[in-house]
Structure formats: structure tokens, C-alpha cells
Amino acid sequence: MDTLDSPPTPTTLLLSFSQIVIAMETWTVLSICLVSLVGGAYTKDNTWGGLYPRESVSREVRSLDGLWNFRLSPLQDPDKGFREEWYSQPLSKTGSVISMAVPSSYNDVTQDKALRDHIGWAWYDRTFFVPTRWQTDKLRVVLRLGSAHYNSIVYLNGLSLTSHEGGHLPIMAEITSGLVYGRENLITVAINNTLTPETIPQGSITYHDNPTRYPPGYFTQSYNFDFTNYAGLHRTVSIYTTPVTYIDDILVTT
Numbered sequence: 001m002d003t004l005d006s007p008p009t010p011t012t013l014l015l016s017f018s019q020i021v022i023a024m025e026t027w028t029v030l031s032i033c034l035v036s037l038v039g040g041a042y043t044k045d046n047t048w049g050g051l052y053p054r055e056s057v058s059r060e061v062r063s064l065d066g067l068w069n070f071r072l073s074p075l076q077d078p079d080k081g082f083r084e085e086w087y088s089q090p091l092s093k094t095g096s097v098i099s100m101a102v103p104s105s106y107n108d109v110t111q112d113k114a115l116r117d118h119i120g121w122a123w124y125d126r127t128f129f130v131p132t133r134w135q136t137d138k139l140r141v142v143l144r145l146g147s148a149h150y151n152s153i154v155y156l157n158g159l160s161l162t163s164h165e166g167g168h169l170p171i172m173a174e175i176t177s178g179l180v181y182g183r184e185n186l187i188t189v190a191i192n193n194t195l196t197p198e199t200i201p202q203g204s205i206t207y208h209d210n211p212t213r214y215p216p217g218y219f220t221q222s223y224n225f226d227f228t229n230y231a232g233l234h235r236t237v238s239i240y241t242t243p244v245t246y247i248d249d250i251l252v253t254t
């Protein structure tokens with residue numbers, strides 16, 4: 001049996017495997033807590049993993065890697081970006097931004113202690129174009145973020161597109177209907193690196209409400225693993241096309 005090292009095109013897959021299951025994407029409704037943060041548009045929880053996209057006769061891949069705009073949420077006002085709807089327009093219009101390399105761990109970029117030690121939401125955005133040919137050819141377009149550590153909410157052109165919990169697996173969403181073809185598209189990603197006893201890896205937040213020793217609202221994050229809780233868009237971000245009829249999943253029975 002062939003390995004999947006270089007994935008065959010959908011046509012050859014059809015010939016090689018006897019059983020192909022085209023599964024409907026299954027989305028689960030997001031917990032009320034996150035929806036209340038997002039406000040406005042409905043966000044689907046992302047449960048759809050996916051293989052790394054490679055160019056083929058039916059798949060065109062565009063990279064969204066490079067320098068994105070970036071801003072931290074204030075430590076003492078973690079929900080500011082949601083309240084002020086930072087996702088509804090370019091981040092550079094709602095405050096100061098720095099350039100952030102994607103993929104990278106933002107903790108490692110610059111010499112700023114606040115960036116290295118940040119706990120809470122961080123915001124990324126960038127603009128991109130898609131060829132109008134994709135619209136005339138009626139191609140399906142998928143967004144894939146290789147990983148975002150830890151919790152993330154993804155917006156496209158100001159609307160929430162998907163959300164994801166977990167820092168090490170791909171986040172994927174079909175974006176065909178949310179794209180604009182003759183103009184710039186805006187993608188915004190809010191990422192929260194807060195660890196809890198339920199996250200992998202685990203961590204906890206301690207609020208030090210002793211005004212004689214700490215500033216008001218001061219909190220720290222602790223964990224028992226021996227590496228930094230690196231955060232951010234850790235892997236490649238790309239968009240790719242598929243035909244309208246596509247393989248979502250395969251099941252090989254031997």
C-alpha cells in the first residue's frame with residue numbers, strides 16, 4: 001500500500017482505496033462562555049483536523065505566513081479587544097501594533113518583558129487577496145492555521161469564523177462564502193495562552209489579592225512543566241482550494 005508521504009490527488013485516491021467515506025463536517029456548538037466573549041456572530045467550535053495541504057492538479061495553496069500586525073490585550077482588561085471589536089477593522093486602526101513573524105512564538109520576539117511574560121489574549125491580523133479566478137471557477141476555499149496556542153478565535157472580514165481549544169493541532173475552516181474577491185480580505189486571530197487544570201499542558205492562575213504586597217488585580221500563571229508556555233501562531237497559515245466535490249475524510253479497511 002502506498003504511504004501518504006506525498007498525498008495522491010483525489011483522483012488517484014479514488015482508484016487506490018476501496019472505501020472512501022465522505023463525511024459531513026461535524027461542528028459542535030461552542031460553550032456559552034466563549035460565545036459571550038465573541039458577541040455578534042455565531043462561532044463554530046473547530047473539531048476538524050486536517051493533513052498538510054500540498055499543491056496538486058485540483059488544489060492550489062497560498063501561504064499567509066510573514067509579518068502580521070500584533071497587539072496584546074491589557075493584562076488588567078483582558079476582554080478589551082472583544083468589547084471594542086478589534087476584529088471588525090484592521091488592528092492598526094484601533095491602537096498601536098507591532099510586526100509579528102508568523103509562524104513564531106511571540107514570547108521569543110523582541111526584548112520586551114511584557115511580551116515574553118504575557119498571560120491572556122493576544123491579537124494578530126493581516127490582509128490578503130484571493131484571485132477572482134477562484135470565484136469564476138467556483139472553487140471551494142479552506143483556511144488552515146497549523147496551530148495557535150492555546151485558545152483561539154478566528155475572524156474573517158470582521159465576522160467570527162471558528163474557534164479552537166488546544167495549542168498543537170491544525171485549525172481549519174471553509175471560507176468560500178466569507179471571502180471578498182475583488183478587494184482585500186482581513187483575517188484576525190485572537191489567542192489566549194491561559195492554562196487551566198483542564199488544558200494540555202496544565203497550569204493555573206493565582207490572583208494575589210494582597211494590596212500591601214501586590215498591585216490591584218495582580219495575577220500569575222504557574223505550571224509544572226519545564227519549558228516556557230510558548231504562545232502564538234506557531235505554525236504555517238495557508239489557504240487552499242478544492243473542487244466543490246472533495247474528499248473530507250478517508251477510512252481504509254484492511
Ligand SMILES: *[C@@H]1O[C@H](CO)[C@@H](O)[C@H](O)[C@H]1NC(C)=O
Nearest residue numbers: 075078119120121151192194
Ligand atoms: C483568557 O485570559 C484571561 C487572563 O487574562 C483568563 O482570565 C481567561 O480565562 C482566558 N480565557 C480563555 C477562554 O482562555
